[in-house]
Amino acid sequence: MGRRAGMLVNFHHLRKYVDWQGSVEELCDLLTQLGIEVEGVHAPAPECAGLVVGEVLARDPHPNADRLTLCQVEVGEEAPRQIVCGATNHSVGSKVVVALPGQELAGGMRIEKRAVRGIASEGMMCSAREIGLGEEHEGILLLPEDSVVGAPAFPLLCVVELSITPNRPDLLGWIGLAREIAAATGAEIRAPLSHFNSSAEDPIPIRLEDRKGCPRYLGRVVRDVQVAASPQWLRKAVADLGLSSVNNVVDVTNFVLMEWGQPLHAFDLDRLRGPEICVREAAPGESFVAINHETYTLEADHLVIADKGGAVALAGIMGGEGTEITNHTRNLFIECAYFDPPRIRRGSKSLGLSSDSSFRFERGVDPEALEPVINRCVALILEVAGGRATSGILEACALEHLPKPRKVAVRGARSTEVIGAHLSESTQADILRRLGCEVEEAESGTIEATIPSYRSDLTKEIDLIEEIARHWGYTNIPYTPPEMSTRVTEVHPVFVLNKRIREFLAPRGWAETKSYSFAHSDCSDRLLLCASSPFRQGIRVQNPISAETETLRTTLLGSLLDTLEVNTRRGERSLRVFEFGKVYPRGVEGLLGAERHALGLAWLGQAPIHWESRGKVFDFFDAKGTCEALFQALGVMEFQIEPFEVE
Incomplete structure (x- = not known):
């Protein structure tokens, strides 16, 4: 999939990962204070703040119109509301956006109780255009299945667009963003847990011929899946990312990529020759057909995933047409890896081929997060596509080429000098702990921090001082005009x-x-x-x-x-x-x-x-x-x- 300029985050969805109690405006203010640029907020028109979540309890034909339906909709009141609807994309059990009588919609239209072809309608189930979320009006908006009936619908429809600087790849996933919010507020972070049964039937071999290009590679096998359209909650989540839904398996890999900031790839196992996986340099002049149906001629510096017959993916950039997931796919091989960032950057640039995956790999992903990421992906595939996990985690690793754990010392007095405000060593240590560092305080006033694997940008003392300043709050730093002597000088x-x-x-x-x-x-x-x-x-x-x-x-x-x-x-x-x-x-x-x-x-x-x-x-x-x-x-x-x- 192609890379976008910004990162899109559904406000309601983000709150599943961190216990944020404020409004979307307060969240944007906090992110701005932390140095995370908010490009904009895509939300319904302000006058639509009173919209509520409804659930369709019954859907019957309108007795006086062939193209209308008569719905009973639960909105959290004593009795359901009867609503006449012209859309056809809803069914019993659908969660919908409801405008009750008295609610004003985008453009100034006010909803009132009125008769439609002789039948009373007590509200409206809304489309995107009616509430100012775009021009789509062929069908009504469908909400995730876990939406609470009667709750305000406005927060579920707000999408925040962020611009993430290249030095913060850890923020290119919702969990990384949740970690940042939790560190700043003390709120509880809620990482998803993955539970499923697995066997060890498929010990597929994995070889790392290019150990520096791919220091760590994980795989898992899932058999007997049913590739089909994604459930509504997944289609809604993918749409909020600005992507089109492909199928339940591909949508899961895209969803987990955005959740963790870690790209994955799903291969059709039955089309892998061997089957085996080999990560190697491309042969000069080797031809490769990607899933975008374009043919690329590769060079020796390009890193590929290959089976016994040849390249099946451009490592970290794009999968191949020959092993892509189709409606006929029944068995999967799931890939989750750490690739050398400069290698992916060079390959992407030389081929003129960029994707959400390469965008993250070339900035660096967390090599220690691969296990929870691949397990999360398999768990969701089993949930939405069925099947059986028929392997444990299959792994090949070159420890000598993985990023090494880092310890960075920061002097408390130096922090105070640079920041321009006195912060006690205990306050500085507490901030670093909230950022995920393991901290040891010395009697000399020096703090030694072990940097978490997902913070590749923290390498020097000044980096930690900047983090301390950000999370203590730039607005808390007192204003001190610079002292300087002035004198009249000769103009050149x-x-x-x-x-x-x-x-x-x-x-x-x-x-x-x-x-x-x-x-x-x-x-x-x-x-x-x-x-x-x-x-x-x-x-x-x-x-x-x-x-x-x-x-x-x-x-x-x-x-x-x-x-x-x-x-x-x-x-x-x-x-x-x-x-x-x-x-x-x-x-x-x-x-x-x-x-x-x-x-x-x-x-x-x-x-x-x-x-x-x-x-x-x-x-x-x-x-x-x-x-x-x-x-x-x-x-x-x-x-x-x-x-x-x-x-």
């Missing part, structure tokens, strides 16, 4: 000159621009410079990041013409721009000695229409006149103006 002559030029040009309709001091290698050709022009001799950059930064510019004209071109594409027809910048003429010893300050002006179009003229197109003489007026304003009486030589 270049700044004085720039200010005078700016004061001359800006009132006359000139706009100032800024650009980088680099130029494209073909800039000289675009400017039509003569072969003998000194402006062709730009200083080349040894390691340019792009073609646009291959040389240091020798003139500002290229940058100014680029600015005019961009504005022309956006509809500007008359524009005057200038830039102060540095240029680097060739032939001067040393790069610093080559640096020169320059002023460039460029304009296009024509002069404003005046009653004495119709508007004249700008030409060389306009440029000459502008320069003469500028030099005179600056007190420069001797100067020479020459046309620019072009081919």
Whole structure:
């Protein structure tokens, strides 16, 4: 599946993992204070706060209309409500969103008790469009099966979108986010438990030929599953992630990925040749067809999962078409592994192939969480697809290449100095314990913390100091203005000159621009410079990041013409721009000695229409006149103006 820009979290679903008692707005405030960026909240329209959860007790045909149904809906009152509905996607037992009489919906429509084709209707079962959650209105919204009848429906419909920084891969799962909230509030965290019976019928061999690329690989076998559509609660959870439901097995792997932040993959066991699993380097030129039906030619640096016949998955990136789960699949091999992050990053980039899995693997997953993750996946598959777990955990491991446990010492006095507020050593130790660290306090005031395996970002003392500051609260740090001595200093002559030029040009309709001091290698050709022009001799950059930064510019004209071109594409027809910048003429010893300050002006179009003229197109003489007026304003009486030589 393709990677999204943000991480989506259903507010109600998150509260299953942590005992959060506040509102969604209070949760967003807390996350923001912890440095976790909240991109937005997808929620019903504010006027829909009174919506309630209902359960369909009976669904009968409307006696006077073929396309309507007559439903008895329990909403937590003494008696069910009779509601006429035009949708067809609900059945007896469905949990639905109900607007009772008096409730206002998105767009201002107010629900009242009224007759529909001669039958009284005492409310409405709502679609997404009616409550401001999108344009979908072909069917009504169906809620998870464990929704409480009569409870407010609003929290169940709120989805928070978060932007997670690359150094915090532990927050790319709901459980990691719950850990962070629990550490900040002291709330109880509730990790899901997995209980099921298993046998040892299928000891499928697993080999790690590339031990550094895959230091740990776990697998389990599940037989006799029934691949079908997912139950409603799973379809709703997957939809909240912005994904389309595929089938019950694939949906479970996606669900557990988002729950734990740990990718998994399910293979059709009967299509694995051997069956066996081998994690190895790809053979140069090896061909692989992915589940997106695209064919990729692999290189030796690519890491693959292979069976006896060849590659069946791009490790950590995407599965193969030949072993994907279909409606005919009956037996599964479930994969849960730890892959080398740089290796996955290089493979994903070289192939131009990114997924939710590669997004997490290339940042690093928790190598110690593989057992609970794969057990959770198997337990959910047994719940929604039936079957039997016919193996224990099958494992291959290269301990020498796994991340080693880390201990980091933090000095209490140093923390106080950096944070700017006094925190006792016991307070600092308590914060680190809540973050999952094992803490030992020394009499010298030093705290030694053993870092949990899921916090790969904590490697130095300053990292722990930052964590202490975050969870103590940035708002608790007292404001202390910096102490500094002030004195009047001489202003650099270049700044004085720039200010005078700016004061001359800006009132006359000139706009100032800024650009980088680099130029494209073909800039000289675009400017039509003569072969003998000194402006062709730009200083080349040894390691340019792009073609646009291959040389240091020798003139500002290229940058100014680029600015005019961009504005022309956006509809500007008359524009005057200038830039102060540095240029680097060739032939001067040393790069610093080559640096020169320059002023460039460029304009296009024509002069404003005046009653004495119709508007004249700008030409060389306009440029000459502008320069003469500028030099005179600056007190420069001797100067020479020459046309620019072009081919």
